[in-house]
Amino acid sequence: MNMDFNMYMNDVVSQARSEMKESGYTELTTPEEVDQHLSKEGTALVMVNSVCGCAGGIARPAAKHALNYDKLPDQLLTVFAGQDKEATEHVREKAPEYLPSSPSFALFKDGKIVDMIERHEIEGHETMSVITNLQAWFEEHGKEI
Numbered sequence: 001m002n003m004d005f006n007m008y009m010n011d012v013v014s015q016a017r018s019e020m021k022e023s024g025y026t027e028l029t030t031p032e033e034v035d036q037h038l039s040k041e042g043t044a045l046v047m048v049n050s051v052c053g054c055a056g057g058i059a060r061p062a063a064k065h066a067l068n069y070d071k072l073p074d075q076l077l078t079v080f081a082g083q084d085k086e087a088t089e090h091v092r093e094k095a096p097e098y099l100p101s102s103p104s105f106a107l108f109k110d111g112k113i114v115d116m117i118e119r120h121e122i123e124g125h126e127t128m129s130v131i132t133n134l135q136a137w138f139e140e141h142g143k144e145i
Contacts, residue, residue, distance in 0.1 A: 016056065017049070017080065019064070023063060027084075029084040029087050031089075034090040043142060044075040046106045046107075047063045047104075050080070052102070052103065058122050058125065058126075058130060059104075066134035066138070073137075073141065081100075081102035098113070107141060
């Protein structure tokens, strides 16, 4: 049974990763990749992905559908909590005023945290409310596409 569970979890993780990549997000798996991307000028949206139900049912769909907007951040990035632990922790270190939370979204500008949508603002909420929050960030901090 344990082997079946591990195979199932690998499938869930693979699917969750694929959803983000197919939506246009760049996956960061190491602290070095986090530094490389967050040291660039401009805005970066980081989605902290996870295997929980609210990630699959709300956060990942919101991450995808929020991109149907006329302004976007310079970079769309993702780390995977519980999978790419060092990369995820490194993103969290760059937002020390926020508690670790997954799924979540963090908006960075010129490498500094601007705002965060934490799990408690995702779990139990409608996907559209998360999309609205993301697009408000895009409106304020994004660039015309």
